[in-house]
Amino acid sequence: MTTRSPLAPAAFPALPEIAGVTRRVARAQYKTWDRCDLTYVELAPGTTVAGVFTLNICCSSEVELGREQVKGGKGRALIVNAGNSNAFTGYRGREAVEQIMAQVAGHLGCDANEVFVSSTGVIGVPLPKDKARAGVEAALTAVPCSWEAAAETICTTDTFAKGSTASAIVGGTTVHVAGIVKGSGMIAPDMATMLGYIFTDAAVAPALLQEMLSEATGGSFNSITVD
Numbered sequence: 587m588t589t590r591s592p593l594a595p596a597a598f599p600a601l602p603e604i605a606g607v608t609r610r611v612a613r614a615q616y617k618t619w620d621r622c623d624l625t626y627v628e629l630a631p632g633t634t635v636a637g638v639f640t641l642n643i644c645c646s647s648e649v650e651l652g653r654e655q656v657k658g659g660k661g662r663a664l665i666v667n668a669g670n671s672n673a674f675t676g677y678r679g680r681e682a683v684e685q686i687m688a689q690v691a692g693h694l695g696c697d698a699n700e701v702f703v704s705s706t707g708v709i710g711v712p713l714p715k716d717k718a719r720a721g722v723e724a725a726l727t728a729v730p731c732s733w734e735a736a737a738e739t740i741c742t743t744d745t746f747a748k749g750s751t752a753s754a755i756v757g758g759t760t761v762h763v764a765g766i767v768k769g770s771g772m773i774a775p776d777m778a779t780m781l782g783y784i785f786t787d788a789a790v791a792p793a794l795l796q797e798m799l800s801e802a803t804g805g806s807f808n809s810i811t812v813d
Contacts, residue, residue: 594746601733601751601764604785606630609736610728614721616669616707616714622739624718626725627664627783628694635661635702636796638803646673647680648703651687655699659792662696665722666740666781667705668768672713682713686722693726704781706768707742737766740781744768761788780807 606629611622629635637656639649655661665686672679683703691698705713737747751764769780790798 589745591745598734598737598747599749599751601749601766602753602762604762604764605787606633607764607785608730609733610725611731611735611739612721612725612728614667614669614717614724616667616717616721619669622735623668624721624725625664625666625668625736625739626690626722626728627666627736627785629662629664631662631696633661634659634790634792634795636792636799637702638800638808644674644709646671646675646705647683648672648705651680651683652702652704655702656796658699659796660700661702662694662700663690663702664783665690665701665703665725666783667703667707667713667718667721668740668742669707670705670711670713671707671709672705672711674710675712678712682715682718685715686718689719689722690726706740706781733764733766737768740766740768742768756788761786763788782807 608628610626610628612624612626613622614624616623635656636659637652639645639653672682684698686703687698687701690701733749734747737749741747747766748768749764749766751762753760753762755761763784763786765782765784767780767782769782
């Protein structure tokens with residue numbers, strides 16, 4: 587990350603553990619940097635998912651596939667690659683994403699469509715399949731990490747890692763929400779290459795989850811222009 591923004595908080599917030607969510611990071615070395623750049627989030631069986639995506643017509647295969655995958659309402663894993671957006675890369679970029687999906691699905695014993703992939707970074711360069719394969723392999727068996735480590739790993743040009751949390755009482759039970767996000771000057775059109783991930787231990791049906799996420803995004807990220 588570059589010089590820390592003067593608007594950055596003093597410290598990364600204390601995010602709670604969310605039952606059924608395990609984070610791991612690894613080094614795929616998509617760029618010549620000395621840091622982790624691949625994040626793997628394992629989700630417990632039965633996890634419901636929702637998603638909103640950029641409307642950029644030059645979106646990546648990750649976005650194209652994700653739009654279809656989210657219709658199934660189920661997810662078992664998330665892979666986030668930092669340093670290469672894999673956008674505008676044609677069939678070679680798609681092959682790299684499908685390779686990752688198959689690799690993680692084989693490890694978890696789930697359907698490949700339950701493995702979601704995101705990538706952020708340089709445009710027009712296909713995600714290198716050899717580095718992706720090795721990075722995923724390392725992440726699958728890595729020691730679980732903190733929210734802060736995951737938030738740092740998904741960053742590219744961000745000046746600080748971003749996270750937030752909230753809780754509420756629903757039906758007499760306390761439920762928790764934790765989220766991490768990356769993006770610095772990348773929110774047009776409609777999130778562009780900004781990536782955000784929100785996790786909760788609340789039991790929410792996929793259709794309702796999608797409705798709530800779409801409504802919240804419309805009044806927040808999709809109402810902001812930073813480009």
